[in-house]
Amino acid sequence: MGNVRVRFAPSPTGYLHVGGARTALFNWLFARHHKGAFILRIEDTDRTRSTEEAIDQIKESLRWLGLDWDEYYRQTDRIDRHRGVAQFLLEKGVAYESEGAIWFRVPRSGSTVVEDLILGRVEFSNSEFKDFVILRSDGTPTYNFACVVDDHDMGMTHVIRGDEHMNNTPKQLWIYGALGWEPPAFAHIPLILGPDRTKLSKRHGAVSVLEYRRRGFLPEALVNFLARLGWSHGDQEIFSREELIRYFDLDGVGTSAAVFDEAKLLWLNHEWLKRTDLDKLADLLAEYIVQEGIATREEVEALGRSRLRRAAGLLRERNKTLVDMARAARFLFPRPLPLPPEAGEILRPELAAPLERIAAALEALDDFSPETVERAIREVLAELGLPLKAVAQAVRVVVTGRTVSPGLFDVISLAGKENVVRRLRTASRELQDRVK
RNA sequence: GUCCCCGUCGUCUAGCGGUCUAGGAUCCCGGUCUUUCAAGCCGGAGGCGGGGGUUCGAAUCCCCCCGGGGACACCA
Numbered sequence: 001m002g003n004v005r006v007r008f009a010p011s012p013t014g015y016l017h018v019g020g021a022r023t024a025l026f027n028w029l030f031a032r033h034h035k036g037a038f039i040l041r042i043e044d045t046d047r048t049r050s051t052e053e054a055i056d057q058i059k060e061s062l063r064w065l066g067l068d069w070d071e072y073y074r075q076t077d078r079i080d081r082h083r084g085v086a087q088f089l090l091e092k093g094v095a096y097e098s099e100g101a102i103w104f105r106v107p108r109s110g111s112t113v114v115e116d117l118i119l120g121r122v123e124f125s126n127s128e129f130k131d132f133v134i135l136r137s138d139g140t141p142t143y144n145f146a147c148v149v150d151d152h153d154m155g156m157t158h159v160i161r162g163d164e165h166m167n168n169t170p171k172q173l174w175i176y177g178a179l180g181w182e183p184p185a186f187a188h189i190p191l192i193l194g195p196d197r198t199k200l201s202k203r204h205g206a207v208s209v210l211e212y213r214r215r216g217f218l219p220e221a222l223v224n225f226l227a228r229l230g231w232s233h234g235d236q237e238i239f240s241r242e243e244l245i246r247y248f249d250l251d252g253v254g255t256s257a258a259v260f261d262e263a264k265l266l267w268l269n270h271e272w273l274k275r276t277d278l279d280k281l282a283d284l285l286a287e288y289i290v291q292e293g294i295a296t297r298e299e300v301e302a303l304g305r306s307r308l309r310r311a312a313g314l315l316r317e318r319n320k321t322l323v324d325m326a327r328a329a330r331f332l333f334p335r336p337l338p339l340p341p342e343a344g345e346i347l348r349p350e351l352a353a354p355l356e357r358i359a360a361a362l363e364a365l366d367d368f369s370p371e372t373v374e375r376a377i378r379e380v381l382a383e384l385g386l387p388l389k390a391v392a393q394a395v396r397v398v399v400t401g402r403t404v405s406p407g408l409f410d411v412i413s414l415a416g417k418e419n420v421v422r423r424l425r426t427a428s429r430e431l432q433d434r435v436k
Numbered sequence: 437g438u439c440c441c442c443g444u445c446g447u448c449u450a451g452c453g454g455u456c457u458a459g460g461a462u463c464c465c466g467g468u469c470u471u472u473c474a475a476g477c478c479g480g481a482g483g484c485g486g487g488g489g490u491u492c493g494a495a496u497c498c499c500c501c502c503g504g505g506g507a508c509a510c511c512a
Contacts, residue, residue, distance in 0.1 A: 199506070389470095
């Protein structure tokens with residue numbers, strides 16, 4: 001298919017939500033797959049509801065998702081053209097003026113057939129439609145009209161959009177017909193539903209693309225997830241951007257609406273965390289540590305590149321989002337750790353001495369690698385005649401402030417000698433005091 | 437209400453007349469490993485909405501019903 005040209009045409013009345021993002025993604029993938037052009041067109045003809053902030057947010061969302069556009073337009077910049085075409089329709093007699101607005105005259109009888117690339121042949125009875133406004137009394141064009149003029153002028157070959165636009169298609173077809181223009185091919189993709197099976201919207205909770213970024217999702221994961229909502233390629237679940245471009249086409253798009261299941265998104269995010277380049281992940285982790293208020297940027301920098309990298313590598317094994325990773329990274333910083341409620345049970349008074357012995361042994365180490373740490377601790381334990389199990393959870397909770405963490409020796413090594421020894425001594429002292 | 441679309445495990449889906457006692461993924465439940473929790477591995481539960489046809493044969497084709505969703509603006 002040569003010279004494919006498609007567009008994403010959001011109205012800037014709010015943030016970009018995941019449904020819109022999926023439409024943008026399908027268009028983008030289609031364009032990239034066919035080596036065509038992906039156009040971003042802001043449909044801001046409703047001046048009372050459109051905002052600059054929304055436009056910025058939409059662009060930022062698309063950029064974050066990696067959906068780059070080849071051309072950019074603003075519908076309001078083309079208003080003279082819209083008026084001119086409306087005037088032409090008026091003169092031609094297919095449109096008429098009433099109460100200041102220009103209306104399109106709908107055929108009173110017959111039917112209109114849409115040959116949809118996904119849905120197949122869909123027939124509408126013309127009598128179902130009423131005349132509709134193409135130019136408002138304030139002189140601005142309405143959606144169905146501006147859309148047609150722009151899609152034609154911009155040379156769109158395919159219109160890939162949400163199912164909810166299906167019954168706008170006959171109206172647009174009539175306008176193409178009245179103007180003697182060749183309409184593009186239409187492809188209506190199924191909707192994304194919330195858990196209650198109604199069209200996904202803000203009342204379903206987090207639906208803004210940028211909200212997913214804030215919550216610590218990777219764009220790779222969201223793109224992968226969105227692509228699989230309504231599209232498939234055999235049994236494959238995990239797709240890189242390159243694979244999506246290679247495999248995506250309209251024949252893989254399904255016909256039934258899909259429920260947005262966050263549990264699966266979380267799984268995919270975890271998968272992508274595990275696949276992300278460690279240096280890149282370390283940078284991201286640093287950002288989220290600051291975002292979550294775990295530590296300041298200066299404190300993160302003081303940590304050093306290699307520790308941050310190591311932390312990212314360990315933390316991604318058992319956390320599904322960057323936010324969770326950041327929160328689990330608190331123990332890296334030389335701040336007092338709030339202990340979990342279970343700590344009271346884990347830190348038994350008789351552990352005071354072993355904790356002090358371990359602290360002393362660790363303090364004496366020059367090398368603080370996980371291997372050295374392990375050797376030192378096992379040595380102490382052997383002298384004490386205690387199994388590792390007897391102290392593991394206590395040490396873990398004291399060093400990390402959590403009952404769940406990466407491997408004990410890894411975590412000790414990563415926390416650094418100073419932090420570890422101080423925390424063990426403090427805990428040991430408190431346990432002793434409790435006995436008295 | 438009218439028009440349009442849709443209907444395979446809870447969810448995302450494979451399936452495009454026989455290879456389906458319906459496959460994968462997620463979620464859930466066991467087991468294994470173990471310093472915790474994950475991950476990994478092993479195992480389990482869970483579905484073709486219903487009824488008629490067509491056919492030697494239907495999850496796959498047709499019809500009806502039921503169910504769900506979407507659209508019915510001088511919003512997009």
